[in-house]
Amino acid sequence: MSPLLKIRAERDRMSAIERRIADFLLDNAHLLRDYSSQQLANALGISQSSVVKFSQKLGYKGYPDLKYSIGQALARGDGNGNGNGDDAGAAAADDHPHTALAESLWQLKAQAEAATRLINPPESIDAIARAIVQAGKVFIIGLGEDGIPARAFATRLSLLGILTVHYVDAALMHAGVSAAAAGDVLLVFSEHGRQPTLCQIGRRFRESAGTVVTVTRHTPNPLRAHADHALLVSAHDERRHIEPLLYQSALQHLLDLIFVLLCEASEERRGRLDLNLERMQDLLDG
Known part of the structure; x- marks a missing residue:
């Protein structure tokens, strides 16, 4: 390593x-x-x-x-x-400045994704995928910018035929988790894991014997204290316009891995995905 x-x-x-x-x-x-x-x-x-x-x-x-x-x-x-890809960037600079910039950004994203894989062992990823498969319902919430990957992942699970309850409002999620049952899963997306209301939701969900999965940075944070499983993202850069891009890229790679695991594990789910995509395309074409 x-x-x-x-x-x-x-x-x-x-x-x-x-x-x-x-x-x-x-x-x-x-x-x-x-x-x-x-x-x-x-x-x-x-x-x-x-x-x-x-x-x-x-x-x-x-x-x-x-x-x-x-x-x-x-x-x-x-x-x-x-992490700036100096050698590749210098060679590419002879072609066009944009090429060097793109190469540097690619290198940074690749390093963030590699670091993120390192801190999420396969057995942890497998446990999360298994919990989602076995869940009666999967609740998903993300506030602000965290709502973007939360919504995208909820959509993907729905396409696989997994019953998904997605909220972008914490108050509505507070009400929604009252319907949670043992074995259900709650995915909470929060980059820094500091929102008290999400911690309250996580605590209430665990009281119903549900499984809480948090999606945060690889930092100590209050939200992780309520997690049964934690998806962790490692992405760092001193430039404030670059760091969010690295976080989003590494997080997306992590979520993509779980989605692929869910697809590969069941031919029936892949069939549902194909059927749902075809129906969506028919609606768009119509």
Whole structure:
């Protein structure tokens, strides 16, 4: 596993000092051979012990072990530190600036998706897919921008013939979950997981013996405390116009994986999907 990918995946859960170390390593991976742990600490204005503890938290014996692992990863071409796709971008710049920009964005999205896969083990994805299949009803809610992927996923489940109850209003969902039964599933989309009303809905749903699945960033947040299963997204960039794009891309890839698992597991569901798509097309053509 690439240490740079591991650092990027875990960044959102790090302390402020750990994020400074992580960002320095990601931005200067090719230069680390010239830095001792003390020199790195001096460059960041932190203690040497902070650098050592950071390395150990990632599973390495110490900073030299981490530095060697990063050097080996770079030699194998396992990804660059800054995630900007410099080599490919520089080559593409000879054609057109837009090509370089598109290549850089593609690289960033690919890294966000890889980091997101890393923190969502297959057994967790399988458990969520199994809960959806076995549910009598699947309740789905997302507020604001979180409502966009929530609505799209609810539509896909409906096309598979899965009974889906989708709300964009928290008050209506409060009323809706009163009809929840044991075995039903609630998917709550909330990037930062901080809305108190969604936490209340999750708590009420679990009281009815339903299964709560939260969809949030890979950060400690109140909503995850109410989850039976958590879908986690790792996507980071200092540029505020880029970071949401990475989050949306990584989240969509995660949801696509679950949808494909649901399709592949049942020929009957695939048949329902085909039939529903044909009916929709007939309505559009008419």
